[in-house]
Amino acid sequence: MAEIRQTFSRGIQEDDVFAAADALLAEGKRPTIERVRLKIGRGSPNTVSPMLERWFATLGERLVGSTAGSASARPAGNDPDGMPVGVRNAAKLLWETARREAEEVQRVEMESVRSDLQVREDALAEAQTVLAQREEAFAHARASLDAALASSQQARETLELQLKEHALEAHRVRIGLDDDIKRLTALLSQAGETQERMRREHAELVAAKDQDLRQAEERHAGQARRMLADVDRARQSAKLFEAGLAREQQQRLQSEQAAANTLEAGRRMLRDTQQTAHQLERELRDQLAAQAALVAQARTEGSAMQQRLDHLQDLLGEEKKSHESTRALLSTALADIPKTGRARRTTANKAK
Secondary structure (H helix, E strand, O other), rough: OOOOOOHHHHHHHHHHHHHHHHHHHHHHOOOOHHHHHHOOOOOHHHHHHHHHHHHHHHHHHHHHHHOOOOOOOOOOOOOOOOOOOOHHHHHHHHHHHHHHHHHHHHHHHHHHHHHHHHHHHHHHHHHHHHHHHHHHHHHHHHHHHHHHHHHHHHHHHHHHHHHHHHHHHHHHHHHHHHHHHHHHHHHHHHHHHHHHHHHHHHHHHHHHHHHHHHHHHHHHHHHHHHHHHHHHHHHHHHHHHHHHHHHHHHHHHHHHHHHHHHHHHHHHHHHHHHHHHHHHHHHHHHHHHHHHHHHHHHHHHHHHHHHHHHHOOOOOOOOHHHHHHHHHHHHHHHHHHHHHHHHHHHHHHHHH
């Protein structure tokens, strides 16, 4: 015993620790580091711990040593087996203390398990409530999405019908424009032919007048030659010729004026026809541009409607993924609860 007990630093000795442990054991308490430190009133856990370990290591030797002696005689205060009554009482006290502490530890662990199970049940109930709310919200969202999809489909069908109608109308307008262009082209061709015919007629008329003038001049030259032979008769003939020439010139001027008027009327008709054709062409081009703008607007609206439909489908896919993730987390939590309960019960049985 003298070899075991040694003096340590910080003023704590084994005798102090041993005495405190014996006192705690006599009080029915299991000696621990904190209880020994409180009993002594000083010392650090690092100093008390090895001394307390030595106390537990020498407890059996002291119990056995206290029962050593003469085998034939039973010392006073011993039980029929030869073990001191104090030692037996101390052992019983130590056993009862260890049993009560084990029961206390088991009770605390059971309370912890019950609390943990209650927390998990509350979390499960809350998760089920949240899941029910999310399922209800998902149902509402799905109904809204279905309605939006139906409306989008109906709008898309209406837009496609309008596009087809616009395409048919544009085709009809294009055919009408082609017919009008052909008709205007024919009118322009007829106007050109009329102008060319009038030009030829005017040229022929001018040529005929020139030929008549030449013939008249030739006749005037013959008459002049005949006038040299007979002055009186030539004067009379000259007067008559001058009168006839004046009438012919007057007629030629009237014919030229009529031809010029006819040509000017033809030119005015051609200009009017060309202006009418240009005006009709501008109106047809304006109508075609308006139809093209309507078709472009319809295509833009169709593209916007398709983008909105794609966005709604993406939102529906994200909501489905979130719903599946929530179900997976709930399944994992439900599967972990039985495993945790079995583990807690196994630990409690081992402690018992």
